[in-house]
Amino acid sequence: MQKRALITGITGQDGSYLAEFLLNKGYEVYGLVRRTSTTKLERISHIQDQIRLVSGDILDARSLQHVLELAQPDEVYNLAAQSFVPESWTQPILTGEVTALGVTRLLDAIHMVNPKIRFYQASTSEMFGKVRETPQNELTPFYPRSPYGVAKVYGHWITVNYRESYGLYACSGILFNHESPRRGLEFVTRKVTNAVARIEAGLQTELRLGNLDARRDWGYAPDYVEAMWLMLQQEEPDDYVIATGQTHSVYEWVVTAFNLAGLDWERYVVIDPKYVRPAEVELLVGDAGKAERQLGWKPTVHFQDLIQIMLEADRKMVHEEIV
Structure with missing residues (x-):
């Protein structure tokens, strides 16, 4: 049967490349978008007729449950975030609500609607911040240096917690900087x-x-979305650093x-x-040795x-x- 995937943050750089990648893999792709008067769809305009955009908000738990019931995805990729680091100092509370608590809302919705859904959380190298060791790997302690980094640490650990508490297939990809013309x-x-x-x-x-x-550590965004998909194809969920080294x-x-x-x-x-x-x-x-091996x-x-x-x-x- 054709697999279904739901992508939050589908209008962003990573979301647009991931949508393309999954379409090429034969997926039915759903994208979560907030209903606003100025929704920007430029990055996905060339594939908009191939995906289904569904209205919801990472700040609204009920809307997330509704979207999961509607899309019935096999996989959920959570790329939604307030992801511009400098802005997190001027909007720290919003950053926390979206980038931290938004992860909890989505995980909780999955737990209630269908705990068999495989979940990917977009973690980040900004969690390492004031680094404790070089290079950084999956066991390097976190020391975030921005409200964005702090929020992402919460999102990372709540993903681990739901995996260990409820047996969810929940992974975090600790992605180092990745760029493209869509940045x-x-x-x-x-x-x-x-x-x-x-x-x-x-x-x-x-x-x-x-x-x-x-x-x-700068890489190419299309390379990195492939790693997201690979994480959800393994027998057991785990967390991985994705980087060039x-x-x-x-x-x-x-x-x-x-x-x-x-x-x-x-x-x-x-x-x-x-x-x-x-x-x-x-x-x-980053040290992406684990991702290369596994x-x-x-x-x-x-x-x-x-x-x-x-x-x-x-x-x-x-x-x-x-x-």
Whole structure:
């Protein structure tokens, strides 16, 4: 029989790639969307006629039960979150309600409606924060450095708790940074590649950034959604770090992007203190050895190629804007 999957956060970067991936696997795909006057469907517009969008809200437990009863999914992928880290300082309570308690509402709905549903929780490397060891693996202690990171730690442990308390097939994927042309413009990676494309075209003269010294483990989002699916295909539920094992600074990202365009970054980049976080995460790099051994997963796109993919997409977008 055709499998069914429900994706929360389907309109985001990961949700859109996951929906494509599952459709290619022959799934019937449902996507949870909040009913608003300005729902943004750009990332899934090309597959919108192949998926079923259902109205619900991660803040409303009853609506989640209704959606589960309607969709009757075999798998649920919880990608819904207030996921922009800087915003979590200005909206810490909302971040907690969505990114932390939203996980509990969804798990509880699964427990009540159909405990046989397999559940994926989108955990994050931001949970490691002020890292205790390098590289970080599934046993590394958490030390989050933002309200977002704190909320994600709650979401991670409540997933473990429901797995152990009720026997749910519930997994957490501890995903390190993963980017693509569908990344929002507010994120530094996309902000840089988009600015380079606009500077090339004469539409922009400067790029304002914060801390260039922060180091991250950056991968390619389509690689990472495959790992989500693989986690739910195993005999037993477990948690996995998904990462490239390579770390690079924001400075390296900037220099590489400008070099690919033949531009001198120092002529255009301005350091602006307003973009510096109240508490910075200085270094993240993951050990995905467990995922390689048990899931057979490996990243396929690495640092410079990832930047090239994003820059080319932004160049195309800028070209369409001009013409």
